[in-house]
Amino acid sequence: MLIYLAARRVPRWAATLAAAPVLLDAYQIELEHLLVSDALFTFLVVAAVVLAIRRRLTWRTALAVGLLLACASLTRTVGQPLIVVLCAWLLLRRRIALAGITAAAALLPVLAYGLWFHATYDRVGIVGANGVFLYARTMSFADCGTMDPPPDLAVLCDPRPPEDRPPSQEYIWAKDAPLVKLPDITFSEANDDLAGRFAMLAIRSQPLDYLGSVLSELARTFTLGRPVYPDAEIYAYYEFPVKPPAPPGRYPAQRGAEFAHKYEKGPIGTAIVEPFAGWMRAYQDVARLPGTVLLVLLAVPLAVAIRRRSYQGAWLLPWSTAWVLLLVPPAVAEFDYRYTLPAVPLACLAAALCTRRVT
Numbered sequence: 001m002l003i004y005l006a007a008r009r010v011p012r013w014a015a016t017l018a019a020a021p022v023l024l025d026a027y028q029i030e031l032e033h034l035l036v037s038d039a040l041f042t043f044l045v046v047a048a049v050v051l052a053i054r055r056r057l058t059w060r061t062a063l064a065v066g067l068l069l070a071c072a073s074l075t076r077t078v079g080q081p082l083i084v085v086l087c088a089w090l091l092l093r094r095r096i097a098l099a100g101i102t103a104a105a106a107l108l109p110v111l112a113y114g115l116w117f118h119a120t121y122d123r124v125g126i127v128g129a130n131g132v133f134l135y136a137r138t139m140s141f142a143d144c145g146t147m148d149p150p151p152d153l154a155v156l157c158d159p160r161p162p163e164d165r166p167p168s169q170e171y172i173w174a175k176d177a178p179l180v181k182l183p184d185i186t187f188s189e190a191n192d193d194l195a196g197r198f199a200m201l202a203i204r205s206q207p208l209d210y211l212g213s214v215l216s217e218l219a220r221t222f223t224l225g226r227p228v229y230p231d232a233e234i235y236a237y238y239e240f241p242v243k244p245p246a247p248p249g250r251y252p253a254q255r256g257a258e259f260a261h262k263y264e265k266g267p268i269g270t271a272i273v274e275p276f277a278g279w280m281r282a283y284q285d286v287a288r289l290p291g292t293v294l295l296v297l298l299a300v301p302l303a304v305a306i307r308r309r310s311y312q313g314a315w316l317l318p319w320s321t322a323w324v325l326l327l328v329p330p331a332v333a334e335f336d337y338r339y340t341l342p343a344v345p346l347a348c349l350a351a352a353l354c355t356r357r358v359t
Helices: 002-006 012-024 026-031 038-052 059-075 077-092 096-121 130-138 189-205 207-222 232-236 251-264 276-286 291-308 316-332 337-353
Strands: none
Touching: 002 012, 002 038, 002 337, 012 026, 012 337, 026 276, 026 337, 038 059, 038 077, 038 316, 038 337, 059 077, 059 096, 077 096, 077 316, 130 189, 130 207, 130 316, 189 207, 207 291, 207 316, 291 316, 291 337, 316 337
């Protein structure tokens, strides 16, 4: 509804097509049934963008945009760069005071949460895993021979060449991963700090390798098909199953199952009821937005802007926000199919707004 309302000044066919993927995509429907944050995060981000592209902006609008961004950032940390994007948009529209209101409304709740986090865990930040995930990201290319790490960081090296290494996430969850074998839990403050320093050294020592690795992961977003990645267990989370899934193999999923068992006060599981489950599986085979189509949607606004020789307009904010949402996960963690879905409605909105001149 937000997408359709935001595009109501364009032809109705364009507004309808823009709203269709988030409403009808089978993977979006499946994602909304998982115990993950993406559905809420998507709503918060889209709501902030839709408010920010309104023709008439007031201090109340700016305040609402900032609070939505704060909620999005505390729901998923990938929302933090969006504060910069939306404030830059307001500055581009020469709404300097409103940009300040948005920044304050977005940052103050995040800072307050950060203070609580520090008081509770004696750590700076709002999560305790930034270094660990960035370390896993760099293990796709990190070469300790090039990096020449000090002894305390050398324990995190993998002697195997990058092409023989497992997907990045295995360096967080696999029992034989260098970080997992260290004393204390993986996400302890000491281990997170150690992993973060290793990752920054790898990026400084091999900036082009890091860039190439990020672009390689980003390219997975735009494949026509849907190849299995990073492994069959993760991939299967996003498919409507033929039979009840096996017990989770990874520790975090096992812990999640334990909490779900407590929440349900009894056994948990996926009930598969035929023939309805079969209908959903068949629907999922055809009702999805291929990654290549997403790339085309992102190319349309830029092509129209070049043709019109005008790079301003309401399309610019959802378009740039979609790109940030697609770029940040491969840059700091790794590609995951569910990370692409929050960008889809924004890409669709940007393409729809280009069907006529809307400012």
